[in-house]
Amino acid sequence: MSFVVGIVGLPNVGKSTLFKALTKKQVDIAPRPFTTINPNIGIVEVPDQRLEKIAEIVGPEKVIPAFIKFIDIAGLIKGAHKGEGLGNQFLAEIRNCDIILEVVRAFENIEAENVSGKIDPQNDIETIKTELELKDLEIKERKKSPVKNEEEEEDLLAQKPVIYLLNTDNKADYVPPKTEYLALNLKEEMEITELSEAEKKELGLNSKLDHIVNACYNILDLITFFTIVGQKETRAWALKKGLKAPEAGKIVHTDFKEKFIRAEVINWQKLIELKDWKQAKEKGEIKTVGKDYVVQDGDIVEFKI
Ligand SMILES: Nc1nc2c(ncn2[C@@H]2O[C@H](COP(=O)(O)OP(=O)(O)OP(=O)(O)O)[C@@H](O)[C@H]2O)c(=O)[nH]1
Ligand SMILES: [Mg+2]
Known part of the structure; x- marks a missing residue:
């Protein structure tokens, strides 16, 4: 069983930049909307100092952390629920995700067009929310069954838990969104992952990506248990609380x-x-x-x- 986080947002907001920083996979990142069409899928280890401490006393050949699956989904635009910009295909990919990690643009970059015209996190959040809700409405209409069972309810896109992640360059001016959010400079985060430990130390840079992984873990309502297979393997596992x-x-x-x-x-x-x-x-x-x-x-x- 694996738990799946969908990286969602408008085009050109830094979704693939985040995905690359998290998974270290080479993916297309470019200053044009719809760079990502087919979803990128990758696995991210859950940081856990307890696992390291257990491994210290056991001394196993292998130490395997718990992991979460991340999917970098193509950008959604207004009208996505009606198929605008291949929206239907992209929305379908969100359905298989347990939670949504929504990247919201709060950086200036004249090269990379801002499809919503200006930096306005609250407005962008509402655009995406509306698309998810309209898609749900359409599905409900189509089913038209008076009694909804739990599984169908769970399938609704707008019901999925969302973590908002503001991608900020710490330069641009913007009004923060009204909801709770995390704020990170994703381009910088991606660059940090390419540095050696020594370089990071010298520059005084620390990655904050662990905050994101931990936030996902928490909102998924997961706990961690461990198994020890002799000297062979010490492993952490994610389990629903x-x-x-x-x-x-x-x-x-x-x-x-x-x-x-x-x-x-x-x-x-x-x-x-x-x-x-x-x-x-x-x-x-x-x-x-x-x-x-x-x-x-x-x-x-x-x-x-
Ligand atoms: N200045 C700045 N540019 C960024 C930042 N994050 C991403 N970008 C740039 O914005 C452009 C789009 O980034 P991507 O990661 O490809 O964005 P995306 O959301 O995956 O875009 P689509 O796949 O087209 O939906 C690229 O040129 C990035 O280098 C940031 O924090 N600051
Ligand atoms: Mg992309």
Whole structure:
């Protein structure tokens, strides 16, 4: 199971710039609208110091972080819901996303045309919102079923959680949007990812991309649990908050759900204190839990089948 974040916004606002900074993938970035047509898909690791600390005491061959999938979707314009600028195709790509990360333009760049005419974050936010709502209306009309089941409701574009990300160059004047938002200079962020550690230090530059990944993780309502496979692999997994041990097991291996009997669990910090699993077990610090156990953020889990 993976969780999907859709990068959405007007054309030329820096969506692909953000995608490249996050995934380090080479994608087309250019000062013209509709540079991106086919979506770019990439995976981003979720930063987690707990994983590093667990790995320090375990010393595994491989350390694998949890990840989120990001999709860089083509720009939407007014009328997208009616097919304007291939809008229908692009809107359909949003439907498969769990949340929307909306990039909003707040930078001056005369080369890169601003399709909405001027820097006006609130106005741009409303343009996109309207397109999503109009598309939903059209879908509802088409279905015309009086009772909506939960799944259909969930499918609505305007119902998806949104994180607004203002792409600012810290120079342009603008009235901030009325909603909550993150503000970053995405071009600078992309450039930072191309620097070495030493260069970053020298220039005193720090990436803020982790804030975005963490914000996505939070709004997706995810927790992290860990697994340790001997000296081989220590791994972090993303799980929807509130799910039980067999559901967590399913993410690791399909058998872990079907054949789930019990799991052994310890909080990550407790294991760090006690230094190793065997010792923790001897001290009675490893809990044995059944299929109704709700997995907690920071649990280290060993599934027993
Ligand atoms: N000055 C400045 N230019 C930026 C910034 N972010 C992006 N740009 C430029 O704006 C242009 C468009 O950037 P893209 O990342 O391709 O934008 P996009 O939203 O993916 O555009 P489409 O795929 O066409 O919808 C490029 O020339 C970028 O270099 C920024 O923070 N500051
Ligand atoms: Mg693009």
